[in-house]
Amino acid sequence: MKYLDRDLSWLSFNGRILQEIASKDVPLLERLKFVAIYSSNLEEFYKVRVASHRFAQKYKGDKRNKFGYRPSFILQQINTIVSEQQAYLGKLFFNEIVPEMTNEGIRFLCGVVNEADQKLLEQYYDKHFKEEFKVLEITNDIFLELKNQAIYQLIIDGEQQYLLEMDYARWGRFITLEQNEDYTKIVQVDDVFKYNLHKILGHEAETYAFKISRDAELYIDEEQDENIVKKIKKSLKKRDTGLPCRLLFNENIPFKHINSLRKKLDLDMASLIAGGNYHNYYDFFGFPEFEHKPHLYYRRDKEIACKSLDNSLDWYQTIGVKDVFLSYPYQSFDYVTRFLKQAAEDEAVEEISTTLYRVSKGSEVGMALEKAAKSGKNVFVLSEVLARFDEESNIYWGERLEQAGAVVKYGIDKLKVHAKVFLIKRRENGVLKSYAYLGTGNLNEKTARIYADHGILTADERYTKDLDEVFKFLKDEQYEPHFKHLLVAPFVLRTKVKKAIRKVMEKAKAGAEQQLHIKLNSLEDPEMIDLIREAADAGVKFQMVVRGICCYCPLTEKQKKNVTIVSVIDKYLEHTRIYQLSEKETYLASADWMTRNLSSRVEIAFPIWDASVRGLLLKQINYQSNDAKKARLITPEGDNQLVKGNNKLSSQQYMFELVANL
Incomplete structure (x- = not known):
C-alpha cells in the first residue's frame, strides 16, 4: 500500500466528528450540532465522491485510480465503514444525547410516545395538518420522480403502498408541542404524521422513512454554444434529477418492499444503505435554541480587537506603514469588510479587483463592490462559478454586480480560481498606490465566524506587484505572469x-x-x-x-x-x-x-x-x-x-x- 485512498481517509475524518459527538467535554447541544455536521458531510460525500465512483464503475470500467484502488473495492469499503459509523451514531444519539436532553428539560420525542403525547400529537394534527398530508397511492404503472435528499414515508397497508413527501421546507421539521417552566416538549413533523396515520387512512398501517441521494456533479455540455453561466443554470436544474447513488431506508422495512422500490429507481443492491427511523440529521443545525441554558453551548468568546486599526484615524496610512495581520474567528472579519466599504466610498479609490469563491446571498463584500461599481469605480470580479453548491449564489452576485457596472468574469478556462484576495488602487499625490488583502479563507463574513483562518491587509509592493500580475492573468488568460514573492x-x-x-x-x-x-x-x-x-x-x-x-x-x-x-x-x-x-x-x-x-x-x-x-x-x-x-x-x-x-x-x-x- 503506497498511499491511503482519499475517500477512505475522508471517512476517517468524519469518524473524528463522531468522536466529538461522543465527547462529554463538548456541551450537549454542541454535540447535537456535530451530529448535523457529520450528516451534512456524509450527504455531500455520497452526492459527489460515491457518485463519481459509481459513474466510473458504470461508464469507465472498474479501473484503478491514482492511489491504486478500483471503484468496486472503494464502494464496498465505504458501505462497510459507513454502516458501522451510522450504527454508532444511532447509539450515541438515542442512548446518550436524547436522554441527556431529557435531563435538561428538553423532551425530544423520538418515537417514544405515551397517551398524553399521543393526544397532543392528534390535537396538533387537527389544528395544523389536517389538510396538509396528501398521500399518493403507488401503482405498478406509476412513475416515481423522487426529489434529491427529500424524506419520504413509504406506507404499507396490506398489499397497497402509499407515498408521502415530508415537506420540511413548508412545514418545518421540529415542532414544539408543549412548553412550561419545567420542560419543553419537541417532536419531529414525521411523528405528527405517523401518529395520525389512522386519521388519514381510516385505520392503522405501517410506515417507513427513506430517501435518495443523487449525483451532484454538474455535467456541462462543452459543445453547446452558450456562455458558462447559461450552461451552469441548465445543469443546476438537472442536479435534483441526477443519477441516484444511495437509497437510505429504515432498516425495519420488509425487504420485498425496499427491493421493489430499488427496482423502480433502477438502483443496484450496493446502493442500499440501512438507517434508522429518521434521516437528514443535518437538519439539527435548525434545532430550537435554548438561550436560557448557556451551559449547553460553547462559551461565546469575545472577539479580540485589532488595536492598530481600532486606534487609527486613517486605515490607509496605518496599513501603509505596517501589514495588519488578522485571525478569524478570534478577531472579527468585519475589519476586512469595513476596509472594502471605505474603499467603495473613497473618491480617491479608482480600481478594485477581487476573487470570489464562496459568497453568501446577503454578502457585505458583494454589497461593498456593488456600491463601488455604482459610484463609477473600475471594479473587476472573478466569480468562480464552479464552486460546488455555491454556484447559484456566485451567479446571483455576478449578475448583480454586472448590473451595477462591474466587469465580471466567471472563472478561467480549465482552471478553478480558489485564491482569496482583493487589490485596491488609490490615487495619492497623483500616483496610484495599491492596497491588498490576502487570506486563507473565503471572503465570506458568515463562514469567517466558524472557520479558523488568517489574512493580512497590506500595502507592501512585494505583495501588490505580484498580485497585480495575478489579476492581469485573470483578466486576460493569454497574459504570461511573472512572480517574485507570491507562490x-x-x-x-x-x-x-x-x-x-x-x-x-x-x-x-x-x-x-x-x-x-x-x-x-x-x-x-x-x-x-x-x-x-x-x-x-x-x-x-x-x-x-x-x-x-x-x-x-x-x-x-x-x-x-x-x-x-x-x-x-x-x-x-x-x-x-x-x-x-x-x-x-x-x-x-x-x-x-x-x-x-x-x-x-x-x-x-x-x-x-x-x-x-x-x-x-x-x-x-x-x-x-x-x-x-x-x-x-x-x-x-x-x-x-x-x-x-x-x-x-x-x-x-x-x-x-x-x-x-x-
Whole structure:
C-alpha cells in the first residue's frame, strides 16, 4: 500500500466528528450540532465522491485510480465503514444525547410516545395538518420522480403502498408541542404524521422513512454554444434529477418492499444503505435554541480587537506603514469588510479587483463592490462559478454586480480560481498606490465566524506587484505572469515548495537538524507525499497538522519516526494553511497539497515577513500538534487516537492568547 485512498481517509475524518459527538467535554447541544455536521458531510460525500465512483464503475470500467484502488473495492469499503459509523451514531444519539436532553428539560420525542403525547400529537394534527398530508397511492404503472435528499414515508397497508413527501421546507421539521417552566416538549413533523396515520387512512398501517441521494456533479455540455453561466443554470436544474447513488431506508422495512422500490429507481443492491427511523440529521443545525441554558453551548468568546486599526484615524496610512495581520474567528472579519466599504466610498479609490469563491446571498463584500461599481469605480470580479453548491449564489452576485457596472468574469478556462484576495488602487499625490488583502479563507463574513483562518491587509509592493500580475492573468488568460514573492499555482507554487524542501534535505544530509512545520486541510498529492517520504528518509522531521484527507502512509522506519501528523477537530473548523519551510520562510496559503490545488487551480501562498507573526504561526502548529484534548494522530490504521499530554486548554483556546498578545 503506497498511499491511503482519499475517500477512505475522508471517512476517517468524519469518524473524528463522531468522536466529538461522543465527547462529554463538548456541551450537549454542541454535540447535537456535530451530529448535523457529520450528516451534512456524509450527504455531500455520497452526492459527489460515491457518485463519481459509481459513474466510473458504470461508464469507465472498474479501473484503478491514482492511489491504486478500483471503484468496486472503494464502494464496498465505504458501505462497510459507513454502516458501522451510522450504527454508532444511532447509539450515541438515542442512548446518550436524547436522554441527556431529557435531563435538561428538553423532551425530544423520538418515537417514544405515551397517551398524553399521543393526544397532543392528534390535537396538533387537527389544528395544523389536517389538510396538509396528501398521500399518493403507488401503482405498478406509476412513475416515481423522487426529489434529491427529500424524506419520504413509504406506507404499507396490506398489499397497497402509499407515498408521502415530508415537506420540511413548508412545514418545518421540529415542532414544539408543549412548553412550561419545567420542560419543553419537541417532536419531529414525521411523528405528527405517523401518529395520525389512522386519521388519514381510516385505520392503522405501517410506515417507513427513506430517501435518495443523487449525483451532484454538474455535467456541462462543452459543445453547446452558450456562455458558462447559461450552461451552469441548465445543469443546476438537472442536479435534483441526477443519477441516484444511495437509497437510505429504515432498516425495519420488509425487504420485498425496499427491493421493489430499488427496482423502480433502477438502483443496484450496493446502493442500499440501512438507517434508522429518521434521516437528514443535518437538519439539527435548525434545532430550537435554548438561550436560557448557556451551559449547553460553547462559551461565546469575545472577539479580540485589532488595536492598530481600532486606534487609527486613517486605515490607509496605518496599513501603509505596517501589514495588519488578522485571525478569524478570534478577531472579527468585519475589519476586512469595513476596509472594502471605505474603499467603495473613497473618491480617491479608482480600481478594485477581487476573487470570489464562496459568497453568501446577503454578502457585505458583494454589497461593498456593488456600491463601488455604482459610484463609477473600475471594479473587476472573478466569480468562480464552479464552486460546488455555491454556484447559484456566485451567479446571483455576478449578475448583480454586472448590473451595477462591474466587469465580471466567471472563472478561467480549465482552471478553478480558489485564491482569496482583493487589490485596491488609490490615487495619492497623483500616483496610484495599491492596497491588498490576502487570506486563507473565503471572503465570506458568515463562514469567517466558524472557520479558523488568517489574512493580512497590506500595502507592501512585494505583495501588490505580484498580485497585480495575478489579476492581469485573470483578466486576460493569454497574459504570461511573472512572480517574485507570491507562490502562485499552477505556475510556480508546486516547484517552489519542492525546491524549498529539497534545500532542507541537503542540509539534513550534511548533518544539520532540520524540521518543517506544515498545516493543511488535505494531503493527497502523490508527488508531494513521495517528496515528504524522501525528505524524512534523509533525516528531515515533519510536524504536520492535516484536518481532513491524508493519503500519506510511512513505508520505512525513518518515515515513521520523522513524520508526525495530527488532525484537530474542535469548536471552529480548522481551515488555515501554513507552510513553514525554513526558519525565515513561512507562507500562508489558500492551497492544500492536493493535485487539483497545485495543478488545476489558481492558488496563492504568500510569505510572512513579520517575525512576530511567523512566531505565532509556528506556535499554532506546535500547540495543535500537542493538543491532548482535540488532536488525533493520523495513522494508516485510522484509529484516531488522541495525542497524549497534560495540557489544560485546547489549542484553539491557546489561540485566543496568541492573537491577543500579538
